[in-house]
Amino acid sequence: MKKKLLIAVTAVLAAFTLAACGNSSKSSSSSNTVKIGVEGSEEAQVWDNIIARAKKEGVNIQLVHFNDYNQPNAALKSGQIDLNAYQHYYFLNTWNKANHANLKPIAKTLIAPVxxxxxxxxxxxxxxxxxxxxxxxxxxxxxxxxxxxxxxxxxxxxxxxxxxxxxxxxxxxxxxxxxxxxxxxxxxxxxxxxxxxxxxxxxxxxxxxxxxxxxxxxINKDSKQWINVIAANPKNDSNPAFKKIIKIYQSQETKNLFKKYYPEELPAWDADLK
Known part of the structure; x- marks a missing residue:
């Protein structure tokens, strides 16, 4: 059963990966602009604020919007974007296995109970x-x-x-x-x-x-696999601009924004899941 299920998961994820990315420009990690893939219009108010704060730190963030759950990883793997921020550990690990990839989680963001x-x-x-x-x-x-x-x-x-x-x-x-x-x-x-x-x-x-x-x-100790992350290509995961973005994201100001605009989503970088 598990083998059949794994084959099915692999087939589905691989098929989605073939979908063309609507934003085909190359990654810009060598410049001051960091392209971050997101799905839909997730946390728009939070990201608007983070973009403004990052700009003061000399980092220009460009959000690249996708309309399904697999395109941001395919785009990250191919270098079309620099980071993505939309998926939890479980999805990333499953996608990596199905697509022979090694995209790396570099920061926790939030946990969103379904x-x-x-x-x-x-x-x-x-x-x-x-x-x-x-x-x-x-x-x-x-x-x-x-x-x-x-x-x-x-x-x-x-x-x-x-x-x-x-x-x-x-x-x-x-x-x-x-x-x-x-x-x-x-x-x-x-x-x-x-x-x-x-x-x-x-x-x-x-x-x-x-x-x-x-x-x-x-939300409890079994929820750790559902924590959302910022993911990077391990080829350039140590980019100094990424560290600035993570520091800005994992801040009290960001927590306040979630509390105000998205109270159903919980900041996860220092959450104590028991």
Whole structure:
């Protein structure tokens, strides 16, 4: 089972990697401009502030936006960007293995608990009726994380697999229909389903209120793999400009920005996960 799953993960990630990067300019790490790949419009207010502070330190940050979870790593590997900041340890490690790469995490950024949002008429877990439909992200890492969330919420039970899939569900008391869809489409499905597990970037883009979620992933010692990182190509991971960016990012001012604009996301560089 694990071997088949690994082959499936590799195939999916490799296929995505072939997608062309919309920003094909070469890496600029040799200059004062650092290109950082991000997915969607993640933490826009935080990055705007970091960009302004970095400029005062003589470092120009240029954000390069991508629209799927694999392009920023492909672009980093090929040297089209200098850093990326959008993924957790688990995703980076899985991507490296699937793509024979060695992209390196050089700094912790945040941890973003995933959430289960209720569909029409569903404001709490008990509102989910027998036979209801739950949509989850369909990329291997987030799919497994979503299924684990549903198990923690008491809706299903799954096998103890590194990357569980719907086929690994061992108990489903409410006979729920678990439907994997593209991660960017999970929030859009809420009008027609009982619930959806939505990643934070998708929830932000869809203007979902994180306080309206009917279940939130607990943060504890098992959450370390979900800590987001800044990743670099090991060929130039010691660039002095990168160290300046990390110092600016991992600051009290950045913490205050998260508290103000993104309270659902937690600064992780000094978090004590117990």
């Amino acid at each position: 959430r289960l949002y209720g569909g029409k008429g569903v404001t709490k877990l008990s509102d989910i009726k027998k036979g209801g439909q739950i949509v989850i992200p369909n990329d291997p890492t987030n799919e497994g994380r979503a299924l684990t969330l549903l198990q923690t919420a008491g809706l299903i039970k799954i096998k103890n697999e590194a990357l569980p899939t719907p086929n690994d569900i061992t108990a489903n008391p409410k006979d729920l229909k678990i439907v994997p869809v593209d991660a960017t489409q999970t929030a859009a499905q809420l009008k027609s389903v009982a619930g959806a597990v939505v990643n934070n970037d998708t929830a932000t883009d869809a203007k979902l209120d994180p306080k309206s979620a009917i279940f939130v992933e607990p």
